[in-house]
Amino acid sequence: MTSFLSFINDKRVRDWIYQIAAVVFLVGLTVFFVRNASENMVKAGIASGFGFLWRTSGIEVPFVLTGYTQSDNILALFWVGVANTMLVTVIAIVLATLLGFAIGIARLSSHWLISAIAGAYVEFVRNIPLLFFVLFWYFGVIAALPAPRQSISVFGVAFLNNRGLTIPLPDGMENFRIAGLVILACVLGYSAFSIWARRRQARTGQHAPTLWAGLVLLLAVPLLALTWAVLATRWDIPALRGFNYRGGFAVIPEFVALLAALVTYTAGFIAEIVRGGIQSVSHGQTEAGSALGLRPGQVLRLVTIPQALRVMTPPLTNQYLNVLKNSSFGAAIAYPDVVSLFMGSALNNTGQAIEIIAMTLAVYLVIGLAVSALMNWYNARIALVTR
Amino acid sequence: MNRASSLSIWRERLFGTPFTGFLTLVLLFAIAWVAVPLIRWALIDATWVGSTRADCAPGGACWVFVRARFGQFMYGLYPVDQRWRVDLAGILFVLGGLAAVFAPHRVRLKVAVAMLVLLPPLGIWLLSGGFGLRYIETREWGGLMLTLFISIYASLIAIPLGILFALGRQSELRVIRLISIVFIEFWRGVPIIAVIFLASLLLPLILPGGIGIDRLARAVIGLGFVIAAYMAEAVRGGLQALPKGQGEAATALGLNYWKATGLVILPQALRISLPAMTNEFIALIKNTTLVLVVSILDLLGIAQASLADPNWVGMNMEAYAFSGAIYWLICFALSRWSRSLERQRRA
Numbered sequence: 001m002t003s004f005l006s007f008i009n010d011k012r013v014r015d016w017i018y019q020i021a022a023v024v025f026l027v028g029l030t031v032f033f034v035r036n037a038s039e040n041m042v043k044a045g046i047a048s049g050f051g052f053l054w055r056t057s058g059i060e061v062p063f064v065l066t067g068y069t070q071s072d073n074i075l076a077l078f079w080v081g082v083a084n085t086m087l088v089t090v091i092a093i094v095l096a097t098l099l100g101f102a103i104g105i106a107r108l109s110s111h112w113l114i115s116a117i118a119g120a121y122v123e124f125v126r127n128i129p130l131l132f133f134v135l136f137w138y139f140g141v142i143a144a145l146p147a148p149r150q151s152i153s154v155f156g157v158a159f160l161n162n163r164g165l166t167i168p169l170p171d172g173m174e175n176f177r178i179a180g181l182v183i184l185a186c187v188l189g190y191s192a193f194s195i196w197a198r199r200r201q202a203r204t205g206q207h208a209p210t211l212w213a214g215l216v217l218l219l220a221v222p223l224l225a226l227t228w229a230v231l232a233t234r235w236d237i238p239a240l241r242g243f244n245y246r247g248g249f250a251v252i253p254e255f256v257a258l259l260a261a262l263v264t265y266t267a268g269f270i271a272e273i274v275r276g277g278i279q280s281v282s283h284g285q286t287e288a289g290s291a292l293g294l295r296p297g298q299v300l301r302l303v304t305i306p307q308a309l310r311v312m313t314p315p316l317t318n319q320y321l322n323v324l325k326n327s328s329f330g331a332a333i334a335y336p337d338v339v340s341l342f343m344g345s346a347l348n349n350t351g352q353a354i355e356i357i358a359m360t361l362a363v364y365l366v367i368g369l370a371v372s373a374l375m376n377w378y379n380a381r382i383a384l385v386t387r
Numbered sequence: 388m389n390r391a392s393s394l395s396i397w398r399e400r401l402f403g404t405p406f407t408g409f410l411t412l413v414l415l416f417a418i419a420w421v422a423v424p425l426i427r428w429a430l431i432d433a434t435w436v437g438s439t440r441a442d443c444a445p446g447g448a449c450w451v452f453v454r455a456r457f458g459q460f461m462y463g464l465y466p467v468d469q470r471w472r473v474d475l476a477g478i479l480f481v482l483g484g485l486a487a488v489f490a491p492h493r494v495r496l497k498v499a500v501a502m503l504v505l506l507p508p509l510g511i512w513l514l515s516g517g518f519g520l521r522y523i524e525t526r527e528w529g530g531l532m533l534t535l536f537i538s539i540y541a542s543l544i545a546i547p548l549g550i551l552f553a554l555g556r557q558s559e560l561r562v563i564r565l566i567s568i569v570f571i572e573f574w575r576g577v578p579i580i581a582v583i584f585l586a587s588l589l590l591p592l593i594l595p596g597g598i599g600i601d602r603l604a605r606a607v608i609g610l611g612f613v614i615a616a617y618m619a620e621a622v623r624g625g626l627q628a629l630p631k632g633q634g635e636a637a638t639a640l641g642l643n644y645w646k647a648t649g650l651v652i653l654p655q656a657l658r659i660s661l662p663a664m665t666n667e668f669i670a671l672i673k674n675t676t677l678v679l680v681v682s683i684l685d686l687l688g689i690a691q692a693s694l695a696d697p698n699w700v701g702m703n704m705e706a707y708a709f710s711g712a713i714y715w716l717i718c719f720a721l722s723r724w725s726r727s728l729e730r731q732r733r734a
Contacts, residue, residue: 033593037592039596111411112400128718132676132687132714140704140707325579329677332580343581343584357589364578364581365573
């Protein structure tokens with residue numbers, strides 16, 4: 001008896017009992033749910049398995065990047081949704097970062113009014129639901145735009161109206177590929193040059209004109225290459241025929257509204273991250289940099305930004321993952337992303353809830369885990385090395 | 388500070404150097420360019436009294452529309468003669484909250500627990516009926532009342548569950564820690580809109596046949612689980628901020644895990660996490676709008692639905708401005724509160 005008591009009072013034994021109990025409880029719950037689900041599905045006559053993915057989908061999608069047509073199978077429909085989700089996510093991240101950095105830096109401006117306007121913007125967007133912005137842009141702004149005949153023309157090549165945005169489409173990508181190679185060569189050349197310059201400076205103290213090399217290789221040549229590619233390519237420019245624009249690439253209004261909402265909303269959060277990151281670098285750091293004889297630009301580049309980036313990276317990553325997840329808000333205005341196409345239309349057609357939900361969630365989880373892993377690696381690389 | 392010196396400070400701020408002055412003028416012009424038409428629309432050219440769309444002057448906001456639909460914005464389709472029940476439930480929740488906050492220190496915990504046990508069932512009884520009250524289906528609920536209902540009841544699921552999983556994530560027991568991490572990262576990794584779909588489709592499927600589960604309850608449970616994962620991360624921040632000595636001291640005094648956690652660690656950790664938890668609550672209020680996708684009409688949903696009223700065509704801006712302003716006021720007040728809590732703690 002005493003040995004039994006001392007056995008169950010042993011902390012290690014108890015720890016195992018608790019853990020086994022937790023596992024048993026979870027397994028039991030899972031079995032309970034799965035049994036109910038299979039019973040309910042048999043009763044409701046719902047099939048199971050992934051065979052449905054190869055059935056013809058028959059679902060029409062207004063915005064397709066992958067060349068999908070109605071006669072393709074449901075798996076192809078899934079990829080259309082994934083592509084649309086990724087498209088709006090990536091563009092929204094780029095634009096929200098630009099806008100967010102601008103607002104975050106404006107928030108720190110020494111000019112009182114600039115800082116106040118940036119602050120008002122941040123307080124405005126952060127305290128209103130994202131869905132509000134999505135609906136507002138879609139039903140409030142885009143719907144109020146003029147009809148195609150009175151489109152708002154952007155330099156005569158792109159046209160914004162209540163049916164969406166029509167942009168020019170290049171006839172071939174050949175010139176852009178060449179420009180891309182040129183830019184890649186420039187970036188590699190610049191990296192090699194700056195490594196060589198840094199090594200030489202460490203060895204001999206001689207300074208090489210990396211700034212000029214950077215301006216030429218990273219700014220001037222790429223700009224020239226892109227300009228050449230744009231001019232040398234034939235463009236399919238949209239033109240008004242009848243009641244709508246023909247030619248070019250038609251971006252549906254749902255995309256424009258969702259993108260505008262994601263960008264304006266997320267920028268408010270990124271601005272706060274940027275402000276916090278820059279403010280986290282103590283003033284002593286800047287002063288120490290100046291005391292070492294660095295010029296203001298060098299202090300910013302070598303002292304402030306590297307330290308601010310270290311603080312900003314984890315929350316920025318979170319925001320980027322939020323953009324990915326928030327792109328599903330498009331389902332509320334029927335933007336054909338993976339949630340609305342697959343979890344909405346495909347599920348309605350097939351009724352196979354469990355498989356479809358699992359696949360949809362997997363898209364977000366896989367991308368999220370991949371980004372987290374990448375960011376952990378990056379964080380470990382730039383982390384402060386302490387003893 | 389006297390008037391003259393504050394004036395000179397403003398002059399220095401806005402017109403200190405020629406360039407600053409130039410920027411100020413440009414910005415003031417831009418603000419006026421945006422604000423003047425907006426103020427004219429919202430206030431000067433707006434129509435405030437009347438009863439139909441015809442009473443509204445063109446070019447200005449038609450606040451008559453908001454007045455006519457005010458009841459719907461607040462209560463949805465809840466029967467007019469029964470709306471006192473919603474008001475009563477709201478008053479009871481406010482009083483209960485105040486009682487828990489302002490009770491004498493010695494009984495505060497008991498009062499809080501009593502309120503947590505009593506109020507939620509009482510609220511559901513008042514709103515949905517039974518036991519002498521007329522039964523009102525959840526599909527008739529809506530508007531601001533539903534936004535608050537979902538936010539409060541989802542956080543009643545989310546906060547205990549979040550605390551539990553935050554503790555699990557910090558646990559020494561490896562299996563418990565793994566389960567907690569998987570739970571937290573799963574729910575944090577998926578979009579909330581997908582979770583609401585998931586809850587409305589899967590909950591009826593995985594429960595034993597014959598148990599019907601209310602549409603609104605499904606949404607509340609789904610939201611509760613997602614927010615639980617976010618709450619867990621907020622609580623974890625508080626747990627990690629606590630010096631290790633606190634737990635060790637509690638153990639040295641002979642307290643077991645649950646006593647050490649309940650009496651020493653959690654009271655301190657929760658105080659530290661309260662601002663972060665408030666921020667999650669704000670996020671919850673904002674995300675409640677997503678119940679629109681399963682056709683539950685909260686404040687934003689009611690505003691959106693009101694656009695389809697043939698008697699009030701073209702009231703998009705009025706509906707959005709009114710509902711947006713309410714969201715903004717609630718969330719802004721809460722975020723200010725959370726920020727002042729944070730400052731108190733830091734001070």
